[in-house]
Amino acid sequence: MTQPYVGQGGGTYLPLRGCRRRDAMPEGPWQRGTGRFCSAKQFGAVQGTGGVVFKNAKSAEIFRQDIPVNYTFVPHPALDAQKKDGAGSKISKVTFPNGKRITVKKGTFIPVNLEYSINTPHGLIANTIPDTTCSMTYAGLTETLRGQGHIQMGFTVGEKCSVKHVRVLLRNEAEGYVYEELVNVDLNISD
Secondary structure, eight states: OOOOOEEEEEEEEEEEEEOGGGGOOGGGGGGGGTTTEOOOOOSSEEEEEEEEEEETTTTOOEEEEEEEEEEEEEEOOOHHHHHTTTTTTTEEEOOTTTTTTEEETTTHHHHHEEEOOOOOOTEEEEEEEEOOOEEEEEEOOOOOEEEEEEEEEEEEEEEEEEEEEEEEEEOOOOEEEEEEEEEEEEEEEEO
């Protein structure tokens, strides 16, 4: 039996199976298979399957428990306005210290250097996420970045596969994504 939940504002990301690709934000543990974080682009009811996933230090999935969900989204104009905070901020340079065309063993941390220019006093959170259906984790920030500067982030892929793109994002406190870039790479993850 699903429990109803009322969320506020469109664009809230949910872990739901069966999302359409254009509505999906490939992020977090629901990346594998058909699971994706979906954005509620319209107000109304959303039903699907969410859940809990545990991974080991090498990003290999060791436990999954699916949970039926029943969400209803209602308009929230103030939240929608907050999601625009930081618009125009950007990542000015993305580099891979070990190269963009490499082969590494599964579970190896792949560093990504970012140079940024952020135009909001509230700051933004950066992410570098491999665009893959393979088991992976990424080093997300818990503190915001402000002004201009540079930072090293990265990710780990936990199984043999290839990664052709890395998604670089800036988001604000209200979970509004104000910058997104897809960086071409040729990363081969081996056993």
